[in-house]
Every structure is written in C-alpha cells, then in structure tokens.
Amino acid sequence: MSAPNEVPALVAAALDLSRQRGFITSTRNETGRLLAALAASRTGTLAELGTGCGVGSAWLSTGAPKGSRIVSAELDPALAEVVQKLFAEVENVEVTSGDWSTLEKYAPFSLLFVDVHDVKRSVDMVADLMAPGGIAVLDDFTPSAFWPPIYEGRVDTVREEWLTDERFTAVEVLIDAGASVIIATRR
Template sequence: MSAPAEIPDLVARSLDLARQRGFITSTRHETGRLLAALAASRAGTLAELGTGTGVGSAWLSSGARKEARIVSAELDPSLAGDVQQIFADVDNVEIVAGDWSALEEHAPFSLLFVDVREVMEQIDVLANLLEPGGIAVLDDFVPSVHWPPIVDGQVDVVREQWLTDERFAAVELLIDEGASLVIATRR
C-alpha cells in the first residue's frame, strides 16, 4: 500500500505562515484530505468561514475542480493580506478581508467548511447559505461516547443541533482519538 500524497504546495505555504504567525493549531491533514476529496466532487462555489492562515482553503484548492470557485473570509486584515499573497497566483481562490458574513453575497455554496465555533452556532444562517445537496463540514469537535454528546460535563448543543436538524443528513466522523467533525448535507 502506498502512502498518502505529499502535502500540496499551497498547504505547505499556509502551514509556514501559521508557524510564522504563532498559530498553535491548523486544519489537520486528515481533515484537509477529506476537504480535498469532497471538493473534487463539487461544482460551483466552495467556501471556508474562518480563513486563519489559509490551510483549509489550500486543502480545498488542492482537490477542487478547475471551474469551481473558492472564497474565504478572514477578520484580521493583516492576516488576510498575507493569505492573499499565498493565493495570488491561484485564479479560482478569493480571500476576503472581513467578517464571515461578508461571504453571504457569494452564496449559495456547494461546500462550506466551518471551523469557528461561534459561526457553527448560526445553523439557520448557514443552512440558508448552502444549495440543496450542499455539504457543510464542521471541524474541531471533541469525540463523545454519549448521546447527547457531552464535553466537559455539558451537552454539546451545537453538535447535537447539527446532527438532529431535519434540514440535513448528518454524520459525525472520528478524525483521530481526540478529534471529530460533522458532515451535514442539505436536503
């Protein structure tokens, strides 16, 4: 069996920026490879809410079809400028300096990657940003063996809401022993 493909150049450059900027965590390679695989199945507009140093957008770009468009919003204008430089030669990626809601004008999305907890709480807004059949990937959950999911002694109401909302067919995936994500497809 062969090993997974090397880290794409844009991902490596985004990870370098993360180290330079002191980001402790970025999108895991396992999550990134999943994003690339899902992006390969999508047409239209793909989005990341919470650019950070652009690692998620880089993974999306590595798998996206040539005709797909990727947009991402970063609140910190200086960081957004640095990420824009990473993607300067990539025609189908746009990094917007601003709040995540600045991406609403680019909707509907066929794939939406969200790794900001406060944004995940906005399920009604996010549901309206997805086209029918659109996929939301929600990152950075702590696995729970209980139902409803319990984290730090409390019900994880955000995860519970996404997994039970009738507008979505949703599943939680274990990424490694300490991390999971939710994939929700808009019905």
C-alpha cells in the same frame, strides 16, 4: 499511516506561513485531506469561514475541480492581507477580509467549511448559505461515546442540533481518537 506523507505544495506554503506566524490552530492534514476529497465532488462555489493562514483553503483548492472557485473570509484584516498574497497566483481562491456576511453575496455554496467556533452555533445561518445538496463541514469537535453528546461534563447542544436538524443529513466523522468533524448535507 494510510495517507501519503507529502502534502501538496500550496498546503506546504500555508503551513509554512502558520509556523512563521506562530499560528497554532491551522487545519490538520487529516481534515485537509477530507476537505480535498469532498471538494473533488463539488461544482460551483465552495467557501470557508475563518481562513487563518490559508491551510483549509489550500486543501480545498487542490481538490476542487476546474471551473469551481473557493471564497474564504478572515476576520483579522492583517491576516487576510498576508493570505491574499499567498494565494495571489492561485486562480480558484479568493480571500476576503470580514466575517460571514462578506461571503453572503457568493452564496449558495456547494461546500462550506466552518472553522469559526461561534458560527458553528448558527445552524440557521449556515442552512441559508447552502445550495441543495451542499455539504457543510464543521471542524473541531471532541468525540463523545454518549447520546446526547457530552463535552466537558455537559450536553453539547451545538453538536446535538447539527446532528438532528431536519434541514440536513448529518454525520460525525472521527479524525482521530480525540477529534471529529460533522459533515452535514443540505436537503
């Protein structure tokens, strides 16, 4: 174990909400700590696509420096409302109800955590939302020992595109033996 066992209080509250709602796709702690560490290097506006129960937003909030803010969009309006309540007293987090287009007006982003499967395919859309030097974090890949990367017997064209797009300098980072994220910095 190379990280503290305890998580920040706001993250614990979001994890409790996930458990209460039986929401099983919340961000894992390893990814959350990575988000917090990256957020600490950012200024301006950080964003998340796919709020879920607010775990990623909570990690971003604990890492982000004073004066920065986090906006997060959740497609499910009922879930967005519950998470808005969770963050009601948290100054630097705003949760919106809707898809990525509700975030457009807050762009450009110094960091964007993309946690919606379909949006991961949209390199063009993400590229347009990022500030120069902004960091996109794409969650939920499965490590592959091959190039081009293979997932379930096929070339993973989404990952291939992220790792070769000339608008980004990108790297795949292992979260554990079975999970990875892509970190892509906008040129």
